[in-house]
Amino acid sequence: MLKWLLSALACVSLSAAGTAAENRFTVVRVDPDREHLQLFLNDDRGRPFYRFDRLAAWLKARGQTLRFAMNAGMYHSDFSPVGLLVFDGKERAPLNRDEGRGNFYLKPNGVFLVSPSGPSIVETSRYPAVSEGVLLATQSGPLLVSNGAIHPAFDPQSSHRRIRNGVGVSGKIAYFVISERPVTFHEFAAYFRDELHCPDALYLDGEVSGLYSAEMGRSDRRANLGPMLGVVER
DSSP states (O other), X not given: OOEEEEEXXXXXXXXXXXXXXXXXXXXXXXXXXXXOEEEEOBOTTSOBOBSHHHHHHHHHTTTOEEEEEEEOSOBOTTXXXXXXXXXXXXXXXXXXXXXXXXXXXXXXXXXXXXXXXXXXXXXXXXXXXXXXXXXXXXXXXXXXXETTXXXXXXXXXOOOOBOEEEEEEETTEEEEEEESSOBOHHHHHHIIIIISOOSEEEEEEESSOOEEETTTTEEOOSSOBSSEEEEEEO
């Protein structure tokens, strides 16, 4: 069963400022060994799904139920992924090691993946060494937390707040998180590290961030989406 930590209140310490900020997050705890976590991009006609409700309807017509979904990383104007995308064990888009501007290219960036040994998050340059046998993978950036350290570019005193979503891994569990209020990168990363105890976490996106939950009756629609992650019940 999915375990939901809904509207979790987190007291995030802003170490450099010496103050605390209370932020509200919604957290979905997924065990890929028990839940069927999948990546989605296009329907069987090659058209992007764009929205959670369209994905849910497409699955329903095939006798499946979408229980949870979240946008799965950054995408181009044609909704194709900016970086690596692997699903059903097949690479659908290649690893992106380019330099560039924007959050995706704020190094180090990384890959969220699921292999037979469970979920993990690795820095982009390390992915080729662990790619054999990967069942699912999506690349995004920046890494929020890596080996317990918050990304060095994040300023604890920043005032740049946005709705954001990401994924963290602790042991065999993947934690999918969306902020219900605008937060800074540092606040978001600190929530993964200090409250969810995730040594590794990856930023998925902001602005377009959305969550689908059958249990909550929620289907966010801030923008048309590219890749999506979802838990499907057959």
